Amino acid sequence: MNIVVLVKQVPDSGAERSLAGDGWSVDRSGGTNVINEMDEYAIEEALRLKDETGAQVTLLTVGPDHAVDSIRKALSMGPDAAVHVSDEAVAGSDALGTAKVIAAALGTLEYDLILSGAESTDGGVQVLPHLLAELLDIAALTGARKVTVEDGGLLVERQTEDGYEVLRASGKAIVSVWDTINTPRYPSLKGIMAAKRKPVTTLTLADLGVDAATVGRSGAATTVLSAEPRPARGAGVKVADNGDGGDQLVAYLTAEKFV
């Protein structure tokens, strides 16, 4: 079995994040970029299937040159190889543009199963797996909390608000996962050393035969009308307790819809 895991480098959601000079896209130039958290669960799921079935695991990343840092880190967890699509013209792509590039890159790879995180911590639109399934005409089994490989197919438990649904697919499929699915392993010193020697193929849009005009800012099907930086933290509300402090607290929490 060949598994491709989609991995995105994102600004660390635990650190201070900012908007880029254009005023609406995320600043990706900073030093605190990390593997999108949910993608680590997708990698772990692929490695679990690798341990079980001997599958080949390839990472696929679309992102700027420095995304290679996250690729090396992800490789140190245990995948076999990686493909990195890096092209200035991809910058500013919306989800559809990114999906087109990923679909083209998948065209250069053998795969039976694609795994991805259910969302990214930067865009957070949760549509990429669905778009990709449409473009590739394969099954989309999204929001998985459990994946089982059966004879000639897949069995997926899909997390819902109040339980789960059971999905089955035969043939190629994309499965996106939530963080309830497993506990990602840590890399190891051995893995770090081995990652240095694993092949990372770098591709441009030209290599993929993708017309640059159909992706990036200019090719985007959606437009960001406005974006505002998060307002600075205010002074907050002080409750002075003159015997009615509890009532004031409840009133505040109710007004803010916390209770």
Add this chain to the structure above:
Amino acid sequence: MTTDRLLPTDEAAAILDLAADIADRELAPRAEAAEENGEFPREALRTLGRAGLLGLPYPEEHGGGGQPYEVYLQVLETLAQRWLTVAEAVSVHTLACYPLAEYGAPEQRERWLPDMLGGELLGGYCLTEPAGGSDAAALTTKAVRDGGDFVISGTKAWITHAGVADFYQVFARTGGPGAAGISCVLAEAATPGINPQKPERKMGLNASPTAIIAFDDARVPTERLIGDEGTGFRIAMSALDAGRLGIAACAVGLAQAACDYATAYAKDREQFGTRIIDFQGVGFMLADMATQITAARQIVLHAARLKDAGRPYSVIAAQAKLFATDMAMKVTTDAVQVLGGYGYVRDHPVERYMREAKVLQIVEGTNQIQRMVIARAMGK
């Protein structure tokens, strides 16, 4: 503040990242409660071991990480920033592996070292005795040959990992008085007659067990003698040269944690309508803390780089240990001061840091002994 580091390789950066990642997720969240309850984090050490972080400075051919000391020490610093007990545990384990790694015969190394460095086992280092601390050459624990065994009897004191270690590096008297009568023996913790006592009730570092170990005629095969008979004291001192750098790195990490905490607090706390960091009296205190930490880190790394280059480093290691641990005591004390009354209670970690810093001035040669080492070299 994040520390800007000049690292020798890309993989060194990846190793530090990994250490920070594990420390953030597995160590930091547990430290406070475990210190309160005196629970040794054995499982967290296994996690570090599986990641390959319990044998970093030893050769790859024996299951080590093949990393320069410079990288190993910065990993220790990273761990100490989250939890001193764990960093200290890694340092003591590394110390306990040193005699075999450096002085063991090739077949001894092949036989025992891979397991010791593999991450599942933990070591202890048995040098100090109730009556002999600084004057380690006066130790009285005996190892007497009897057939194929040494029969070890005596009392070791202040042993870190007593009762939780899997093996002990034991220094015992096989010959006459003085340094020349001491030998080094690698004993399995499960050996009958090795009897760890109740852990001491310490001022800090309460998650790390420290106890007396009674050796009641414990029989250890003579094939477990490390180095020649009578060279044990030299081995012990050489191990401590390297070990001291570990303690110094722990001190840097601990002080950094205290400084970071105090800085964040001083930016948030207001008095007289002003952030307290903007009062010169507080801001300058923090500036001195940060500067002293940077200076200590550089001595530690300089000593490590000399060691890595195969140059003598015993005196600079003593200077690093002396400076870094005195610095950590001062910085953690000042961190309490920055928090005022809030610094004196257990709701904030700085009072714990202050209690923990104290031990670093005592272990692996008190700071008086470090000064003695330095002054003696100067007087030659």
